[in-house]
Amino acid sequence: MLRTLDKRQKGGTASENSVKSKSVNASNVKKPDASSETTIKPTRPEITKSEPPREPPSQKSEIRSEVILTSSSSTPIASRRIIKRNSVPPDYGRIVWITDPDAGFQAARIVDLSKSGFTLTLLHSNETVNRKYEEVFSSEEDPNKSVEDNCALMHLNEATLLNNCRLRYKQKKIYSYVANILISINPYQTIDGFYSSQKIKEYRGKSLGQKEPHIYAIADKSFREMRRHRKSQSIIVSGESGAGKTESQKAILRYLCENWGADAGPIQQRLLETNPILEAFGNAKTLRNNNSSRFGKFVQIHFADNGNVAGGHVSHYLLETSRICRQTSGERNYHIFYQLIAGSSPELYKYLALGQPHCFNYLSKGFLGFFTHSVNSQTNILKSRWSDSRFSEDSMVDDYLDFQRLENALKLTGLNEKELMFIWSTVAGILHLGNIEFEENHGDSRGGCKVSQRSEGYVDQAARLLGLETIELRMGLCARIMQTTKGGARGTLIRVPLKSYEAIAGRDALSKSIYSKLFDWLVSRINRSIPFEESTHFIGVLDVAGFEYYAVNSFEQFCINFCNEKLQNFFNERILKEEQELYEKEALNVRRIEFMDNKDCIDLFEMKGKGLFDLLDEEARLPTPSYKNFTKRAHEENRKHFRLDTPRKSKVKTHREMRDDEGLLIRHYAGSVCYETKQFVEKNDDQLHNSLQILIEQSASPLLVSLFPSATSSRPSGNKLKSQSVGSKFKSQLTILLEKLQSTGTHFVRCIKPNNQMDAWNFDGAAILSQLQCAGMTSVLKLMQDGFPSRTSFGDLYSSYQRKLPPKLARLDPRLFAKCLFRALGLDPPDFQFGVTKVFFRAGKFAEFDSGSSF
Structure with a gap:
């Protein structure tokens, strides 16, 4: 009767379970109107401008255990069976979960059944309420009992998942599993001894499930699988800003370095000391997080053939340069x-x-x-x-x-000290540069501007700290050098005065460019200090911003959400598709699940010719680029695209007030986001004008000059340097990153933000439920209820025991040996299945086998 994934109802014949549920392409779905728009579930129902919504392993454990790859950003799929009325009366008095806008779910007792649904009494208030069938979920027999792995719940649904997370959080246990995915709920408080060296020792060499869920268990699993399979591994850490991604990444790096970096000398310490540098220059306070990473990073720890740390490498993506010049109030x-x-x-x-x-x-x-x-x-x-x-x-x-x-x-x-002084001088120089103001130069018949009198001191300070001549800096900011392209004077350099607003834009562009180049230089210096010439494999930790949705969404959110679409597609292909294809190939009797294919949304962004990134680049090449023209063309070229619509179709009033040529409403896998395109053209093209590039080349600081490649060979006849746009560069970086992820074994950590106030141990059910849904935990639960996330081949299993076996047993076929072994160990048939080439284990059962299968 109730919506559930009840383990007591699993099974069925092969024919019943062989009904295929293919991926659904969203483009085949009827385009919804405003009333049916899907939006990201916010923590609060209202959106306002001031508060946006919301050692090498032991002998016996050398068995090769492959593990299902699951994504921290998968699409929630409403596929639970809808309750239907029948002639059998419900269990009156049974405790169930009902949906609640504030808590996510509330416990209630069934008192009656009507034509439209249930009549229930809320346990906390005795209030009587009515709920439709699809709003009622089964609960565990003991709703106050928690489990380490959510797949161990008898009833697998959103309500029991949320309740289990709540129970564990109240017990000061921030970690739990969904099969091999780690859920981490930020405590907003330091937990004594939780990441200590003693704790690191406790998790070394332990299979998942042998100890309490912990970030160290995921780190150890990645190392063991790298050694077993001789294949590089990646750990994808994702979640909202403030969910604890950066701290999770630091814990993983510390675990790996402390266990296998002792012989690496200074390299181990340098790897760990990358964080203070990256956080200082790449993190900032936002409304949602006091230490928010405003860039993505993929940190690789490289290992030598003996398993010891050999070096590392840091790749970074999309630093938010607009923050340098302006921030939202409160940030x-x-x-x-x-x-x-x-x-x-x-x-x-x-x-x-x-x-x-x-x-x-x-x-x-x-x-x-x-x-x-x-x-x-x-x-x-x-x-x-x-x-x-x-x-x-x-x-x-x-x-x-x-x-x-x-x-x-x-x-x-x-x-060295000279380089340190260069860094401090550059940072301070940017601050002084930002204080330079301009006013119209009424003595200039060409209508140019000049530096205001009160800003002259800042010009002097900025010039001194950046190694520039004061007069050159003043002239470079107030005028642009251009090269004529026609007539007899073709190729002649001319000085064009700038209006005040143009000078301000140039000043800000210079500040952003210097800071961005300084950040690049710091990362390159980090990489030089942790070389990895002797590397054979690596473990990479990816920390990228999760899906973002604010009252005002600009180019930064546009790029971040595109990145999340790509990672979602990686999940679909790697897990939901490939995993189920493996089950079919191995002839396992496992029910298939549906998933929404988001390839069409990715195509909207990166399609050749009429994709949004290409249209934006094309607009930037026009003599007078306009964000309105870009927005208009985007709608015209993709007017029949399911994923794109005009702002008027938004459910948010402030978005509906936008003109059609001022915004893009995009239906992402996690919900609809309305983007204000006003600054898209500028933010996509942050290159300096020739005059400012030439100004930097004349700096007396060789380090500053080295940050900028010479403009001489690439200087066009126009007023800007030819270079890759921000969007195109980001696309290229993502392609390289995903190719790297696809070549590695993958592990996932899903970080959850417990509340918007950043209060310690405060569990906001509605906010957490929304994140769990967007993280795809429901889809994973569905796959795990009948799935087998751990497996090992018959050959590997046999090889691990062969030299210990008497001659008669040693001659057995590996598959037959495995069957005999499992029977001798008295393992439960529901806990495993034999495929064609592998034996597959239910969630958590491989750890039991691994710990009990030694002689």
């Missing part, structure tokens, strides 16, 4: 700006001509306070450097202490 610029102000010595502070955060245009519009997590830091930050008398406490971010850690990390990476 901050990158941490480094505040760390430098808070933690620099008095001598350095004076040399850099620093001031309080509110003194700088690039900081003054956002949150002005410092972060600390110790009284000592609050005391050490001089009051003369405060913009706000309040300090914000944070367990992870401390501007004063983090600056000291940053200095140590940079020195450990191999940077």
